[in-house]
Amino acid sequence: MTFHMTVKAAAISLLALGTAAHADQLADIKAAGKIVTATDMHYAPFDMLKNGTYEGMTKDLFDEVSKEIGAEPVYQDIPWTAELPGLEVKKFDIVIAPVTITPERLDRYTFTLPIADATVSLVKTANSDLTKPEDIKGKTVGVQQGTAQFKQLEAYGEKLGGVTIKEYGTTDEAYADLAAGRLDAVAGSLPNLTYLVKERPETFALFEPAKFGEPKYFAWVLRKDAETETFAKAINDALLKMTDDGRIKAIQEKWLGSYTELPREVPAE
Structure with missing residues (x-):
């Protein structure tokens, strides 16, 4: 009986392996x-x-x-x-x-x-005095948490000598704080920020140049x-x-x- 059970168990194991192999x-x-x-x-x-x-x-x-x-x-x-x-x-x-x-x-x-394209870029308010990416030194910049753009912003901020980074659950929340004056800029991918400025040119503008990271x-x-x-x-x-x-x-x-x-x-x- 033990022998038959062992054979049966082996057959089931082989069947399972075969199924997994062909998943x-x-x-x-x-x-x-x-x-x-x-x-x-x-x-x-x-x-x-x-x-x-x-x-x-x-x-x-x-x-x-x-x-x-x-x-x-x-x-x-x-x-x-x-x-x-x-x-x-x-x-x-x-x-x-x-x-x-x-x-x-x-x-x-x-x-x-x-x-x-996902190259990291920067957006500001339309009336901001900031122009080029280097101008965010010592400023407060929003970015979506857990993103590659966050890591690139963090590295860029260290290279500049210091940027205060505020993380957000969604980009919409970051844009709202930027419009309200609670941020100096928001970092994100170029397509996202281009679309934002296209839809709300009276409120937002891209930095010139907007991109500051390696092509992604x-x-x-x-x-x-x-x-x-x-x-x-x-x-x-x-x-x-x-x-x-x-x-x-x-x-x-x-x-x-x-x-x-x-x-x-x-x-x-």
Whole structure:
């Protein structure tokens, strides 16, 4: 009896190993007919809630990618600080909030091809006397917590000799404090700040030059395991197709007012 139980247990173990070895996220998504996503819907122009309706550049891009894959997107509004931890424990299939590609994150996650420029930049009030990025020395600058832009601002502040950094849960909160005079500037990615100034030119203005960091890119994030490889490839194939047929250019121009050619491979850093 012990022998039979051992054989049975071994057979179950082998079956489980075989199932794990052949786990495929793309196949699971197609079987379910849906892609469960997470993003922060307070990050214009990528993700916004307008009268309770989700819209933005991310949605337009991922709607098209989902069509190419053949599954319906399920969009969820999740605080940024909970997105990557939630991805790791499989609460959703992918984080579509724009995530800056960094060497540290590349070690831990699978990134898709870039979806936008993410170079850190600065915005001020329209009547501010500050002009160039170096002028933030000794000033108070807001930035969204837990972002690559925070780390770049921190390093830049140390290089200048001191900047007081105030962290915010959302960029909207930082912009509100800037408009109210509680901040001297806000650091963020160039597309976000360009859109802000475009929408509210009477209140905000970009520094000249706006950028102060090394070139960076936004992308979407998947778990880093063999199970996600086909899903990541399907997304990248869709993005390349959309680049070649002009859809990405049209979406960028709609939301950003201009087109930036993006790498056709995931940057190494």
